[in-house]
Amino acid sequence: MTRRLRPVGLGFLDDAPLRLVFTARVRAAPDTVYRALAEEVTGWPDWFRAVTLARPTRGGAGREVRLTGGVGFQETIMAADPGRRYAYRVDETNAPGMRALLEEWLLAPARDSPGTLVRWTFAADGPAAFRLALTAARPALGHSFRTAVRTLDGRLAARSRG
Template sequence: MARRLRPVGLDFVGTAPVRHVFVREVAAPVAAVYGALEDVPGWAEWFPQVTAARPVDAGAGRDVTLTGGIRFRESIIAADEPGVYAYRVDVTNLPGVRAMAEEWRLSPPAPAPGCGGPSPPTGRLPTGWLAMKVARGGQARAFRDALTALDRRLRA
């Protein structure tokens, strides 16, 4: 049964009672990764747990279905190209969740210590499922696999 969650803003990312943060460096340029995040139907092509995704509310939200039948109705709460892409879950059939948000921060990696010149363009993705009490290892694996597939796709 679908339940409405407490609406939260971007500030919830830093104050959620449960925070999972995942960092992954990819070779694709930041702008390309950001473009893939905005391509809502495309998520199912690179995020293995996403079986369907479609924009709703004239692009202000998304309907997402995961493997196992978990569904989310989400609202985009930040879309600052190319640095931040964030959304909150408004409605879900996932039990035990009262509020949930996810933020993707995209930035080129810092230059290696001792390097004087700029580093080549790459994406660095700290991602997080927030306020979700499920196995962290499974989430980490899901994000690692998704970002590996996305990086492969963007470089092809």
């Protein structure tokens, strides 16, 4: 059964009771990475193993996402700055305990080598038990993120060669 979460704005990225931040590097340019994130939404399951379905909704203003295990989200795109930033808020979910969730993918040219530094911020709110469980899951979330970005990097590199 899905339920509505508290609508939050981009300021929640700084104010959330729980913020998990992960970084990784890819060889592709920020514009190419942004395209994979924001414009090729249906391709997420090809590189992010936890995602089984991703599709744009509401003419591109939202997304529907399903994860392994059956968790689903209806999201609103909060920021879509080509080559720089992609952020979305979860409006509805069947995941227990969550009160608010906002995710941001920040892209910046890598300083010391070609490519892009990718920073994923997972900003969430829920009861203390939810926040504790999410904090305990931090290593697994980080592993999932790094694996996804490595897979995306390989796909983007193969695409540029092909």
